[in-house]
Amino acid sequence: MIKVENLVKTYGSIVASNNLNCHFEKGKITVILGGSGSGKSTLLRQITGLEKPDSGAVHFDGLDLTCTDKKSLYEKRKKMGMLFQGSALFNYLNIFENIAFPLREHTRIADNVIKTIVTMKLEMVGLRGTEHLMPSQLSGGMTKRVGLARAIVMDPKVIFYDEPTSGLDPISTGVIDKLIRDLNRKLNITSIVVSHDIESCFRIADKVIILFYGDIIAEGTVEEIKTSEDLKVQQFIKGEPEGPIPFTRTDKNYVEDLLLE
Amino acid sequence: MSLKIEIKKNNNIVVIKVEGEIDMFSSPNLREKLLPFFEKNVKGIIVELAGVSFMDSSGIATLVEGLQWSKKESRHFILTGLGTTVYNALSLTKLENVFTIKQDADQAFKEISRE
Numbered sequence: 001m002i003k004v005e006n007l008v009k010t011y012g013s014i015v016a017s018n019n020l021n022c023h024f025e026k027g028k029i030t031v032i033l034g035g036s037g038s039g040k041s042t043l044l045r046q047i048t049g050l051e052k053p054d055s056g057a058v059h060f061d062g063l064d065l066t067c068t069d070k071k072s073l074y075e076k077r078k079k080m081g082m083l084f085q086g087s088a089l090f091n092y093l094n095i096f097e098n099i100a101f102p103l104r105e106h107t108r109i110a111d112n113v114i115k116t117i118v119t120m121k122l123e124m125v126g127l128r129g130t131e132h133l134m135p136s137q138l139s140g141g142m143t144k145r146v147g148l149a150r151a152i153v154m155d156p157k158v159i160f161y162d163e164p165t166s167g168l169d170p171i172s173t174g175v176i177d178k179l180i181r182d183l184n185r186k187l188n189i190t191s192i193v194v195s196h197d198i199e200s201c202f203r204i205a206d207k208v209i210i211l212f213y214g215d216i217i218a219e220g221t222v223e224e225i226k227t228s229e230d231l232k233v234q235q236f237i238k239g240e241p242e243g244p245i246p247f248t249r250t251d252k253n254y255v256e257d258l259l260l261e
Numbered sequence: 262m263s264l265k266i267e268i269k270k271n272n273n274i275v276v277i278k279v280e281g282e283i284d285m286f287s288s289p290n291l292r293e294k295l296l297p298f299f300e301k302n303v304k305g306i307i308v309e310l311a312g313v314s315f316m317d318s319s320g321i322a323t324l325v326e327g328l329q330w331s332k333k334e335s336r337h338f339i340l341t342g343l344g345t346t347v348y349n350a351l352s353l354t355k356l357e358n359v360f361t362i363k364q365d366a367d368q369a370f371k372e373i374s375r376e
Contacts, residue, residue, distance in 0.1 A: 078285075107285045109319055110292060116322035120354045154285060155317040186353050 001026035001158065001190050002047060007056035009042055009214075016042040017053065018214035024158075029184050029191040031201040034211035035236065035245065040194040043211070044160055047192065048080060049073050060158075078106060081156035081189075085163045087147030089135040095122075096131035099150045106154065121149040125179060141172030148179060152187070159183070161193040165200045177203045198237050202226070210236060212245065263287065265312070266294050273304045274337075274373055276366055280312030283320030292323045299330045304337065305373040307366055311342025316350045328360060337361070339369040 002024040009017040016039040024030045024047075034040045045051040047058050049065040058065045060076055068076075089098045099118045103109050109117070122128045125145040135143060144164060151159055161180065165173040181204050184191045195201055201208060201222075208225045210218040210233055218225060218233045225233060235243030264287040265280040275298050283291060298306055306327060310316075324340065331338035339361045343351070351357040363369040 103285070103319075107319070108289050109285065109322075110289065112326055113288070113292065113319060113322040116325045117318045120318055120322065123355070153318075155319075 001061070002192070003057075003059040004043075004047065005057040005059070007043070007046060007058065008054045009039075009046060009051070010054055015214040017046065017056075020056070020214075020216060022209055022216060022219065024190060024192055025207070026190050027184070027188045028206040029180065029193060029204050030207045030209060031193045031195055031205040032209045032211060033195060033198070033201055033236070035196060037213070038211040039214040040196075040211055041162065044162060044192070044194050048082065048160055049077065078154060079157045081151035081154065081159040083144070083147045083151045083159065083161045083164055085166060087135075087143045089143060089146060089150070091135050093135075094131065095127070095133050095135070095138075095146050098135065098146060099153050102150065102154050117153060118149075121153050124152070124183070125149045126175075139172070141168055141175060144168065144172070144176055145179065148176070148183075152183060152189075155187075156189065158190045158192065161191065161195075163195055163197075164193060165195065165197045173197070173200055176200075180204050198239070212236075264290050266291060268294060270303075271370075272374075273302075274307065274370065275303050275305070276307045276309060278309040278312070282315040283313055283323070284315065284317045285319045288317075288319040288323045291320070292326065295323070295327055299327075299334075305339065305369075306331075306337070307339045307341060307369040307373075309341050309366055310347050311344065311365075313344065313347055316347045318350075318354070321350055321354055321356065324360065325356070337369075337373045339363055339372060341365050341369050 004020055004022045007017045007020040020043065032040050032043060046053050053066055063072060063076060065073060065076065096118055099121055100114050103114050103117060119128060125148050127142065127145055138146065164176050164180065168176065177200050180191060183189055205222050208220065208222060209216055212232055218228050218230055225237065232244045235245050263281055264283060267278040269276045277294060279291060327338040341363045342365060343362060348357065363372060
């Protein structure tokens with residue numbers, strides 16, 4: 001479904017994607033794990049065509065998104081749904097209009113039909129009856145679910161989730177995990193999840209990719225990741241402060257840095 | 262894939278035969294064909310879906326409009342020839358038991374003529 005080939009992206013001296021190669025299988029949930037600054041979000045932005053790589057290719061349904069024209073990219077994007085980290089709801093629109101927005105923007109579907117579609121999507125995320133509420137009246141978990149309803153309103157083939165459980169309590173996290181899993185299984189949607197939530201990842205992933213400073217240091221099933229002998233992988237999944245993954249990003253000696261004139 | 266829609270009328274029963282994929286971009290065409298019959302005094306509408314290889318939420322929502330009409334006007338709105346893909350789409354939205362579904366148009370005609 002989506003294949004990333006030799007993807008390179010740098011910001012000055014920082015290598016965010018270091019010749020990445022990976023494959024996102026149709027109908028599966030792939031979770032991209034990694035700490036802050038590991039290049040997860042950069043990879044996601046390149047896959048969705050929001051950012052151009054320095055070099056390399058992103059094949060989506062046979063089309064290389066890195067060098068396609070705007071019209072084709074726009075057409076492909078209609079097949080993609082995105083749940084943004086902060087859900088990115090429009091504060092001035094109620095829940096109904098937030099979910100209906102992509103339909104009004106991209107199709108000529110009549111109001112009556114839009115109303116039915118929004119009702120169906122709200123039922124899927126368990127929020128029917130909240131149509132009239134404003135985003136400011138929702139809890140964090142509900143906001144994510146509305147974001148999810150909007151992400152699926154155009155019946156996408158692929159959904160990208162950017163940190164879907166960050167900032168949520170354990171129950172809300174469980175609800176979002178179940179929704180991601182259910183949507184994937186019932187609608188056969190290809191799901192790509194960027195996260196640093198290990199527990200959530202292990203609950204939902206068919207495949208895990210771990211990034212470390214722009215490199216893929218491990219990929220495989222949950223079981224393969226859990227039993228990996230790679231010390232970086234073990235440090236990351238156990239959340240250990242000491243190990244091969246340094247807390248600080250600079251190699252410079254601290255005292256030398258302080259004494260620099 | 263474009264949508265092919267054929268309409269026949271027999272004994273004040275309308276048969277709408279649909280072929281192709283019903284998605285966000287083609288479903289308004291189906292709606293345009295359906296809507297006029299909601300205003301006319303027809304006994305029932307049969308939507309033949311045997312030739313439909315794909316149907317998304319907008320297709321289902323369009324059919325729901327037919328269902329709303331049938332309940333409001335006490336008329337028949339029957340779906341026929343549902344393949345697995347279309348049936349799954351209905352069941353995902355928990356609507357497979359809400360619509361009247363028959364195997365083919367003959368059975369649907371019999372259902373309407375029973376009155």
